Structures are given as structure tokens and as C-alpha cells.
Amino acid sequence: ASTATSFLPTDRSLHSLANAAECCRACDLHQHATQTVFGRGPIDAKVVLVGEQPGDQEDIAGEPFIGPAGRLLNIVLEESGIARSDIYLTNVVKHFKFTQQETSRGKRRLHKKPDSREIFACRPWLEAELQSIKPQAIVCLGATSAQALFGRDFRITQQRGLVTATEWSKRTIATWHPAAVLRMPDETRRQQMRNQMVNDLQLVGG
Numbered sequence: 001a002s003t004a005t006s007f008l009p010t011d012r013s014l015h016s017l018a019n020a021a022e023c024c025r026a027c028d029l030h031q032h033a034t035q036t037v038f039g040r041g042p043i044d045a046k047v048v049l050v051g052e053q054p055g056d057q058e059d060i061a062g063e064p065f066i067g068p069a070g071r072l073l074n075i076v077l078e079e080s081g082i083a084r085s086d087i088y089l090t091n092v093v094k095h096f097k098f099t100q101q102e103t104s105r106g107k108r109r110l111h112k113k114p115d116s117r118e119i120f121a122c123r124p125w126l127e128a129e130l131q132s133i134k135p136q137a138i139v140c141l142g143a144t145s146a147q148a149l150f151g152r153d154f155r156i157t158q159q160r161g162l163v164t165a166t167e168w169s170k171r172t173i174a175t176w177h178p179a180a181v182l183r184m185p186d187e188t189r190r191q192q193m194r195n196q197m198v199n200d201l202q203l204v205g206g
């Protein structure tokens with residue numbers, strides 16, 4: 001299967017990686033996405049947060065977590081005592097995947113989950129980011145990210161909130177994806193997930 005390995009630069013600094021990723025063609029998602037949305041944050045960040053894939057607004061702006069999920073993430077980070085400017089934010093898949101939907105108000109781009117081929121293809125970028133930063137802690141946001149770092153058997157409902165060593169950081173943890181919190185219809189449950197996110201982040205940040 002195709003992977004991003006052949007697109008990786010010889011110089012593995014974050015800056016070179018970000019530049020090289022702009023031209024990645026390892027999977028087909030670049031065809032319809034506006035641009036590569038690479039990770040953002042300090043090169044010496046102590047904490048790295050890993051999401052699933054950029055959304056509609058991220059695709060347009062070229063920055064991770066600036067849409068609705070990012071706004072919830074900002075609130076949760078603040079409650080956890082973690083400054084967003086101190087952390088590095090990235091995604092398992094670096095291009096937006098969507099379907100066009102006709103609505104009465106025109107076309108809308110609806111997010112589609114990345115499949116295993118796209119996740120596999122994009123993985124070298126995430127590994128290179130983590131190898132360059134060598135963070136003290138990694139937070140996986142949601143099941144896609146958790147399964148990318150802990151393996152396919154990881155169950156977010158059972159294993160969230162547990163600090164575990166992975167080859168990328170001694171302190172790797174998974175928590176809810178902010179978009180999953182936003183989508184939760186039950187108010188009590190939504191509040192509980194939000195509180196769990198704060199607790200999980202406090203275990204590795206702050």
C-alpha cells in the first residue's frame with residue numbers, strides 16, 4: 001500500500017516536515033482538499049495532542065482545531081490549566097475528507113471518517129512529528145487517534161484516561177474527541193464527558 005514515506009524530507013525538523021507535507025500525494029485526499037493541514041505548535045512542546053483529521057474550517061485556514069471542536073478544546077484546555085500556545089496540535093490524517101451535500105442553503109461539505117488506507121498512508125508524518133518533538137506526554141483525542149498509537153484493539157470507552165507508555169512517549173493517554181462531546185445528545189452525559197476530558201488532560205499537562 002502507498003504511504004507518505006517517499007514524501008518525507010531528509011531533514012526531519014518540524015519545519016522541513018511541514019513544508020514537505022504540503023506536496024504529499026500518498027493517498028487521494030489531496031485531490032479535493034484545499035491544503036495539507038500539518039501540526040502546529042512549539043518544536044519543543046512537552047505535550048502533543050493528536051486529533052483525527054482536519055474539518056471544514058481547518059481545511060480552509062490550514063490550521064488544526066480552529067472550528068467548533070477546536071473551540072470546545074480551547075475551553076477544556078483552559079479548565080485543565082494548559083496553555084494552547086504551549087502544546088503541539090496535530091491529526092492522524094492531514095487532509096480533510098468530505099462528501100458534498102446539497103441543502104436549501106447551497107452545498108455543504110460533510111466530514112467523512114478516514115479509512116484504514118488513508119490512516120496508514122498518512123502515518124509516517126505523525127511518527128516523524130512525534131520523533132522530532134519527543135514529547136513528555138501525548139493525548140489521543142478520540143478512537144481513531146487512540147487506535148493509531150495504541151493499536152486497533154484499543155477501546156476508548158474502556159481505556160480512556162489511562163496513562164500508558166508507547167514508543168513515542170512514556171505518558172500516552174486517550175480521551176474523548178471534542179467533536180464526540182459536542183455530538184452527545186444527552187446533556188448529563190455530555191457534561192460528564194467534558195469533565196472526563198479535563199481530568200484526563202490534567203493527568204498529563206499542567
Ligand code: URA
Nearest residue numbers: 051052053054064065
Ligand atoms: N477535528 C479533528 O480531529 N481535528 C481537527 O483539526 C479539527 C477537528
